[in-house]
Amino acid sequence: MVATGRWTIEQVAAVAPSPSSLGAAEAIAVPQRWAGLGCDDLMLWGRCSGSGAEPYETAVDHVDVAWRCTCPSRRLPCKHAIALLVMWVRGMVPEATPPPAVARWARTRAGRADGPAAKPGAGAVAEPDGADRDATDRGSTPQPDTGAVPGTGDEPEPTDRPEPLPPADGDRARDERVARMREGLVELDRWLDDRIRTGLADPSLARYATWDDLAARLVDARAGALANRIRRLAGLVGSDPDWHARVLAELGVLHLLAQAGRRLADLPGPLADSVATATGWQVRQADVLAGVPDTDRWIVAGRSDTREDRIEVRRTWLRGAASGRWAMVLSFAAYRQSLDRSLTVGTAIHADLHRYPGPALRALVGERFGEPEPLVAPPASSIVGACDEIGTAVAAEPWLERHPATVLAAPTRHGGRWVLTDDSGTLPLLASPRALATVLAATGGEPASITVEWTPHGVVPLTVHAADRALDVGPVADPSFVGVA
Amino acid sequence: MIAPSPPLDRYWSDLVTVALLGTDRRDPPEAPPGLLADLVDDTIRESRSQRMLAAVSAGAAARRAGFVAGPATDRLAPPEPDPRPACPAAAAATWRYVVAEWPVLEDEWVLTVIERGWRLPPEVVVGLLLRHRTDATRLARAAVAAGPIARWVTEHVPELAPRTSARVDADAVTTVPLLAVPPELADLLGADAHTFASTLGAAFASGRFGAAHKAVLVNLVARCRPDVLRDAASALGAVDPLSRSAGLALSLADLARTRHRMLEELVR
Numbered sequence: 001m002v003a004t005g006r007w008t009i010e011q012v013a014a015v016a017p018s019p020s021s022l023g024a025a026e027a028i029a030v031p032q033r034w035a036g037l038g039c040d041d042l043m044l045w046g047r048c049s050g051s052g053a054e055p056y057e058t059a060v061d062h063v064d065v066a067w068r069c070t071c072p073s074r075r076l077p078c079k080h081a082i083a084l085l086v087m088w089v090r091g092m093v094p095e096a097t098p099p100p101a102v103a104r105w106a107r108t109r110a111g112r113a114d115g116p117a118a119k120p121g122a123g124a125v126a127e128p129d130g131a132d133r134d135a136t137d138r139g140s141t142p143q144p145d146t147g148a149v150p151g152t153g154d155e156p157e158p159t160d161r162p163e164p165l166p167p168a169d170g171d172r173a174r175d176e177r178v179a180r181m182r183e184g185l186v187e188l189d190r191w192l193d194d195r196i197r198t199g200l201a202d203p204s205l206a207r208y209a210t211w212d213d214l215a216a217r218l219v220d221a222r223a224g225a226l227a228n229r230i231r232r233l234a235g236l237v238g239s240d241p242d243w244h245a246r247v248l249a250e251l252g253v254l255h256l257l258a259q260a261g262r263r264l265a266d267l268p269g270p271l272a273d274s275v276a277t278a279t280g281w282q283v284r285q286a287d288v289l290a291g292v293p294d295t296d297r298w299i300v301a302g303r304s305d306t307r308e309d310r311i312e313v314r315r316t317w318l319r320g321a322a323s324g325r326w327a328m329v330l331s332f333a334a335y336r337q338s339l340d341r342s343l344t345v346g347t348a349i350h351a352d353l354h355r356y357p358g359p360a361l362r363a364l365v366g367e368r369f370g371e372p373e374p375l376v377a378p379p380a381s382s383i384v385g386a387c388d389e390i391g392t393a394v395a396a397e398p399w400l401e402r403h404p405a406t407v408l409a410a411p412t413r414h415g416g417r418w419v420l421t422d423d424s425g426t427l428p429l430l431a432s433p434r435a436l437a438t439v440l441a442a443t444g445g446e447p448a449s450i451t452v453e454w455t456p457h458g459v460v461p462l463t464v465h466a467a468d469r470a471l472d473v474g475p476v477a478d479p480s481f482v483g484v485a
Numbered sequence: 486m487i488a489p490s491p492p493l494d495r496y497w498s499d500l501v502t503v504a505l506l507g508t509d510r511r512d513p514p515e516a517p518p519g520l521l522a523d524l525v526d527d528t529i530r531e532s533r534s535q536r537m538l539a540a541v542s543a544g545a546a547a548r549r550a551g552f553v554a555g556p557a558t559d560r561l562a563p564p565e566p567d568p569r570p571a572c573p574a575a576a577a578a579t580w581r582y583v584v585a586e587w588p589v590l591e592d593e594w595v596l597t598v599i600e601r602g603w604r605l606p607p608e609v610v611v612g613l614l615l616r617h618r619t620d621a622t623r624l625a626r627a628a629v630a631a632g633p634i635a636r637w638v639t640e641h642v643p644e645l646a647p648r649t650s651a652r653v654d655a656d657a658v659t660t661v662p663l664l665a666v667p668p669e670l671a672d673l674l675g676a677d678a679h680t681f682a683s684t685l686g687a688a689f690a691s692g693r694f695g696a697a698h699k700a701v702l703v704n705l706v707a708r709c710r711p712d713v714l715r716d717a718a719s720a721l722g723a724v725d726p727l728s729r730s731a732g733l734a735l736s737l738a739d740l741a742r743t744r745h746r747m748l749e750e751l752v753r
Contacts, residue, residue, distance in 0.1 A: 019739030027696035199507025252545035425554025441607035
């Protein structure tokens with residue numbers, strides 16, 4: 001969005017996150033509440049006295065439409081930015097020379113805009129129409145299903161990457177990276193060996209540093225996916241009475257990956273791709289998008305948000321109406337950024353999907369054809385059918401941590417725990433009280449079509465597909481972490 | 486999910502026991518005869534810990550991939566039937582908007598659901614029960630609107646149980662709570678559409694209202710006659726954009742539109 005000239009109040013209302021926030025801004029849209037007010041042909045700025053000891057420093061780019069403010073509000077733009085715009089619309093903001101901090105911000109933004117790939121919405125700056133682009137850009141981060149997240153050494157590839165190296169240099173860089181990762185995998189295996197020798201009852205396992213030091217070394221070895229797996233594993237220690245078995249199983253999977261990762265060249269193509277992804281190799285988004293698209297009517301079957309270290313990760317599970325194949329689209333949000341909301345559970349989109357290499361389900365959404373269709377449910381299978389489907393996927397990739405399925409089953413209690421049941425069997429249900437209550441309220445204990453996410457410890461309900469609505473009951477990102485806008 | 490076979494389950498338990506103590510103190514167990522044993526035997530490992538790691542990897546992979554469903558079991562006894570239809574999905578979406586932006590409208594929304602013979606949709610049942618666990622009156626109202634499913638769900642999910650034992654006044658449950666409206670605006674509560682809209686419009690045009698009046702104006706729009714809402718929204722939306730209270734007027738226009746929409750959606 002690029003604005004020219006002075007705005008109207010309707011334009012200010014259009015960028016406000018809600019009508020009530022415009023009302024809140026109105027109360028502080030008086031120059032007496034502000035110091036250092038000023039504007040030029042690009043920016044507005046000022047310091048607003050708030051509830052904090054220090055005034056909030058607010059700036060708005062009224063041409064390229066962006067804002068930043070030192071207030072703690074999660075709603076973007078905050079009421080201070082809106083108030084600044086309201087005062088400007090009313091001619092209450094005098095022309096002035098921007099203070100150094102604002103001028104610096106303006107230069108930074110101009111530099112980004114002039115660069116090969118401007119990336120809006122980063123940090124404290126957000127653009128009202130930037131959420132989707134932002135999410136798309138973040139989509140270039142590696143697959144967190146395998147644990148790789150930005151900030152852990154597996155950052156997204158920079159969009160303003162340097163020119164490609166000459167072939168000889170490129171080969172050398174790749175060889176160096178292979179060597180570093182190999183060293184990391186050897187070190188991981190040595191560490192696993194120590195754990196097995198000294199035993200899981202060793203008190204050092206309860207110290208976070210035991211795990212974090214290894215994770216840091218794996219990050220150095222560019223095996224960020226494994227580093228994140230290690231950090232998640234640290235959280236399992238002591239988490240329940242059965243934690244020894246759960247940790248042991250995960251140590252076994254790590255050993256499998258450490259061994260397989262050192263033999264990539266000997267593995268068949270798809271398996272090698274899977275191991276490479278699970279250990280932390282990145283694939284450029286551009287390379288994925290250059291692949292042959294998988295075109296279908298994709299049913300948005302379920303959504304699941306999880307926190308991976310300092311990044312909120314959204315998995316959206318899609319199922320091809322014609323092919324029956326599953327796919328997963330990822331979205332990432334750092335603190336106060338927004339997750340992609342363009343895929344609505346219970347709808348279907350006719351679109352191209354571009355799949356990442358290997359048998360894993362991760363894909364990028366390419367071209368979309370038309371508007372989403374409302375109220376579409378994926379086909380449901382029996383409990384035993386779902387077990388077969390999931391077992392086949394896990395047998396191909398034993399390091400999988402999640403896999404989707406849609407079952408026709410009823411929630412019930414068995415042996416003191418919640419399960420999904422049908423005539424063929426049961427699956428243990430892992431759900432928050434809110435999600436469980438919604439599943440119960442939606443089904444009344446009767447069989448219903450439910451999309452779930454398999455994990456090694458049970459299935460997480462994501463969606464109840466009712467006749468007249470799809471109830472999204474999947475785990476939701478912490479609202480104090482991700483942005484609301 | 487249960488382990489694929491009893492021998493593998495026993496073997497895994499043995500592996501966990503050894504892993505707990507460490508291979509410095511205990512030898513790894515022998516794998517049960519079969520593919521798993523062949524797999525572990527095929528790996529050339531020098532040390533006990535390496536053999537143990539190979540066995541753990543193979544065992545973990547086999548258990549994950551080979552899990553089978555547990556035995557089928559009885560379903561829950563269903564809740565008492567409720568003949569009322571669930572209110573439309575659009576109304577549930579409006580409830581979410583009301584709760585987020587205009588909670589002052591929530592009581593009227595729930596009472597309208599009850600009066601017009603709807604029952605709450607599942608996602609709203611749970612949301613309302615959780616929201617009002619400490620408010621006996623609103624919780625009772627939610628229970629009426631939800632019907633038998635509310636008690637049934639609460640029995641199964643104790644986290645939804647009330648956190649208050651306060652007595653409930655039956656009249657309070659069925660009545661929209663009063664909101665403070667100052668005497669000079671009280672006449673507008675019963676005014677017709679033309680009077681309401683023109684009075685508000687003129688007051689905004691003259692600069693009589695400012696941010697300090699927001700609370701009472703919200704109360705006024707939340708309790709005025711429903712048939713004035715459309716005209717009120719138009720009048721508020723037409724306030725001079727350059728006036729000092731244009732933002733407040735636009736905000737109130739949204740409140741009027743939201744209330745109008747919520748009442749229209751619940752017509753049967």
